[in-house]
Amino acid sequence: MVTTPLLPSDYLDLVSPLRAGADLRGRIEAVHPETGDAATIVIRPGRGWRGHTAGQYVRIGVDVDGVRLWRAYSLTSPTNRQDGRVTITVKAIPDGKVSNHLVRGAKPGTLIQLDQPTGDFVLPQAKPAKVLYLTAGSGITPVMGMLRDTEFDDVVMVHCAPQPQDVIFRNELHDLVADKRLRLTEVHTDTDGMLDIARLDELVPDWAERETWACGPAGLLDAAEKHWSEHGVQERLHTERFRPSIVVAGDGGEVTFSATGKTVDADGATPLLDIGEEAGVLMPSGCRMGICFGCVTPLKAGAVRDLRTGEITEAEPGVLIQTCVSAAAGPCDIER
Amino acid sequence: MTAIDPTAHLTAQQIEELGRELDAIRDEVITGRGEKDAAYIRKVISAQRKLELVSRGVLLFSIFPPAWLLGTAGLSVAKIMDNMEIGHNILHGQWDWMRDPKIHSTTWEWDHVSPSEQWKHSHNELHHTYTNVIGKDNDLGYGIMRVDEDQRWHPIHLGQPLWNFINACFFEYGIAAYDLELGKNLHKRRRKNPEFRARAKAVGRKIRKQVLKDYVIHPLLSGPSFLPTLAATFTANLVRNIWSHSVIMCGHFPEGVQVFERRSIKGETRGQWYLRQMMGSANISGSKAMHFMTGNLSHQIEHHLFPDLPSNRYAEVAVKVRALFEKYELEYVTGPLPKQVFSAWHKVFRLSLPNKKTKVNTPERERELVAA
Numbered sequence: 001m002v003t004t005p006l007l008p009s010d011y012l013d014l015v016s017p018l019r020a021g022a023d024l025r026g027r028i029e030a031v032h033p034e035t036g037d038a039a040t041i042v043i044r045p046g047r048g049w050r051g052h053t054a055g056q057y058v059r060i061g062v063d064v065d066g067v068r069l070w071r072a073y074s075l076t077s078p079t080n081r082q083d084g085r086v087t088i089t090v091k092a093i094p095d096g097k098v099s100n101h102l103v104r105g106a107k108p109g110t111l112i113q114l115d116q117p118t119g120d121f122v123l124p125q126a127k128p129a130k131v132l133y134l135t136a137g138s139g140i141t142p143v144m145g146m147l148r149d150t151e152f153d154d155v156v157m158v159h160c161a162p163q164p165q166d167v168i169f170r171n172e173l174h175d176l177v178a179d180k181r182l183r184l185t186e187v188h189t190d191t192d193g194m195l196d197i198a199r200l201d202e203l204v205p206d207w208a209e210r211e212t213w214a215c216g217p218a219g220l221l222d223a224a225e226k227h228w229s230e231h232g233v234q235e236r237l238h239t240e241r242f243r244p245s246i247v248v249a250g251d252g253g254e255v256t257f258s259a260t261g262k263t264v265d266a267d268g269a270t271p272l273l274d275i276g277e278e279a280g281v282l283m284p285s286g287c288r289m290g291i292c293f294g295c296v297t298p299l300k301a302g303a304v305r306d307l308r309t310g311e312i313t314e315a316e317p318g319v320l321i322q323t324c325v326s327a328a329a330g331p332c333d334i335e336r
Numbered sequence: 337m338t339a340i341d342p343t344a345h346l347t348a349q350q351i352e353e354l355g356r357e358l359d360a361i362r363d364e365v366i367t368g369r370g371e372k373d374a375a376y377i378r379k380v381i382s383a384q385r386k387l388e389l390v391s392r393g394v395l396l397f398s399i400f401p402p403a404w405l406l407g408t409a410g411l412s413v414a415k416i417m418d419n420m421e422i423g424h425n426i427l428h429g430q431w432d433w434m435r436d437p438k439i440h441s442t443t444w445e446w447d448h449v450s451p452s453e454q455w456k457h458s459h460n461e462l463h464h465t466y467t468n469v470i471g472k473d474n475d476l477g478y479g480i481m482r483v484d485e486d487q488r489w490h491p492i493h494l495g496q497p498l499w500n501f502i503n504a505c506f507f508e509y510g511i512a513a514y515d516l517e518l519g520k521n522l523h524k525r526r527r528k529n530p531e532f533r534a535r536a537k538a539v540g541r542k543i544r545k546q547v548l549k550d551y552v553i554h555p556l557l558s559g560p561s562f563l564p565t566l567a568a569t570f571t572a573n574l575v576r577n578i579w580s581h582s583v584i585m586c587g588h589f590p591e592g593v594q595v596f597e598r599r600s601i602k603g604e605t606r607g608q609w610y611l612r613q614m615m616g617s618a619n620i621s622g623s624k625a626m627h628f629m630t631g632n633l634s635h636q637i638e639h640h641l642f643p644d645l646p647s648n649r650y651a652e653v654a655v656k657v658r659a660l661f662e663k664y665e666l667e668y669v670t671g672p673l674p675k676q677v678f679s680a681w682h683k684v685f686r687l688s689l690p691n692k693k694t695k696v697n698t699p700e701r702e703r704e705l706v707a708a
Contacts (some may be wrong), residue, residue, distance in 0.1 A: 002553055003443035004545040010438075011389060014382055066374030068435040280432045282440050317558060 020047035024114045035166045038091040039103045052117035054149035055142045059286040061113030064101045071098045072287035074142035078149040091138035123242035128211035136160035136216030160187040197223040208233045215240040253330040257281045273323040287288040290325035302332025351503045355607030361656050362382045365649050376648045387407025388414035398564035408568040412575035418447040425647040449543045458515040468616035479519045482687045484595045487567035489690040496688045507577035587636040589680035592669040613640040619670035
């Protein structure tokens, strides 16, 4: 009442944006380069941060050129870090607005928006006897969170990267190897070629007995899932994808954002999230790969197509769609 | 309205070319929007909040005259900033591109008795689309005044200088009534319309909150300074009302601004729409501080051409727009605040009386209006 039309928090945010009870935010405290195109960002989360489980990711909202963009990144710090800081490790991808900004332009002191950590690519309560980490490129990041967090008696890692200098955390991994806490095989794809999943028999003869966590590009994960299934051990394989795997496009249609009062034409291949953002509609977003459900929005009318499966969802009361992996399938009305 | 159409010398082709040139100015700003602009609006919002807090704090001791003076001045400025540079412009969607849910046209609420949702409809949709079209744009005299010779005179207009003065003092209530279209909706048949009742209720709630804050809670918190604080918040609201009323009068009422007939906008092209905005608006010249305190509505012409460009960019846009006025030999109506306010008031007084000559609806003039 005293502060109407604002809330007291609008004033408190001016002085204490990380306090308990505020929208969850974090402050970038340091940026450490890891490789030529990857960096670790040290973040002091706000008081409302509930803590993470090794392997989980966090959605962060970063202002790039003045525009708030949300992405999901794996947490690479151990869960018991003494100073309460957390880290994410980001690899700049070509044309990646957020990743390039974080790796090359992030400045200590900057406030970012945070969500609570989430994701089920995590270690189990009961310690498995033997572990295999199968990773490629930035797929190493959730696994690094696990390696730093929990020690196992028998850990093997197979990691793919174009060249030795592209291996993120290389020094730390080699230290672990020197301490005999890890057996590591690096596959340098520029010289060795892409990893043929059949080579696992030779690289890790007992792979089928190992509880396995795999993270990397879709090609590697698809091959791994097939391989594990064929050997009837698919329950030992846990995967995390950074991109939606299949793209199925069809006819688009006219999209109405009824809360904002905007109507635009959309093709059948562009996610509704991108369509809305382009039109200046306030779209919630997150991982942009269909896993975090940060973008769900009611579908009021019409139909949309899931870009991963081609499945059509039609409007019914209470139907929510993931805008990051859904495209218009004919005219539709989105409640944003 | 002048007797001669000031755009008669332009061919249809030239008007479309003008439209393309204006589109290019707009595109240039849109592609150049970025971090600096975002930092600007955040800085303004933060400064406004701090100023308001400090001023209200000072007013807790408003029993001491210097504190009263300082607090009242600060609160007046804070309220003007809230309504003009911040509220008006955010509600236009000028900052939606930042995708910050806290600074977005769909979530923003302002220190004003008209709920932002209703204001956005009457202002953004009606006024900005039908700018200066008689019978379509209610901003032409707010339904209580006659501001153009072509509006029919009625004896009630004799009192319009007084209505205008009262409206200036209680402008936010005038706006709220206007957004509710009270004049139209108080007719017996419409009064019970559920949609109107819901909107009226929303306004009632907003008024209650605003009044409670400014005239009950804040004075009570001031303890022995109860009465001086009450006087201070009343004064601040009054100052804000008169200031915004004056700025807004300067936007469309000064002499030299054109109005348009309803028929003239049928099948209007983009170029013609632009031209109507150019001829139907007037600027205020002055210092940077003046532009800021008007919420950059001193660049009314630029604002009407590009209502959703960030307000901090209107000054640079104005240079290019003015060059286009010169190129196409159009009159760019502008002047210092006192001159424009006088001109607008002069019109309010003059048109409170019936037109002197009856040449208004000659066939020749009809043709001019259509051409406009």
